[in-house]
Amino acid sequence: MGILLRASDRGEVDLETELDALREAGFWISDALYERALEMDTE
Numbered sequence: 001m002g003i004l005l006r007a008s009d010r011g012e013v014d015l016e017t018e019l020d021a022l023r024e025a026g027f028w029i030s031d032a033l034y035e036r037a038l039e040m041d042t043e
Helices: 002-009 015-024 031-042
Strands: none
Touching: 002 015, 002 031, 015 031
16 A cells, blocks of 8 residues: 555556556455545545
């Protein structure tokens, strides 16, 4: 998650798109973590 947040801060990835792709690939990410990561991305 930290790597994705850092890459998003740099404008290298869209965090929500990447999190959705991970979920679709079978990675389990809780709804709370998903929402918190998106909140942190906008801070």
